[in-house]
Amino acid sequence: MILTDDCDLAETYLDAYFGGNGDIYIQVWEVRAGLKYPHTVRISTSGGNFSSEVKVAAAELARSINNNE
DSSP, X not given: OEEOTTTTTOEEEEEEEEOTTSOEEEEEEEEETTEEXXXXXXXXXXXXXXXXXXXXXXXXXXXXXHHTO
């Protein structure tokens, strides 16, 4: 999870990871009054609504975030 560059306006974090089924999850976490509020998007790797280009980019994002934590 990476603190975003908007931290001067709000405490928000970006995260991306692979679920147990191989699907990719991208999350933006807002922190308000000490409570974390996740906003999650699931990208199915078998079928789904996203193009192959988006799936590849999301996978690269998840790997990059996990390599830099």
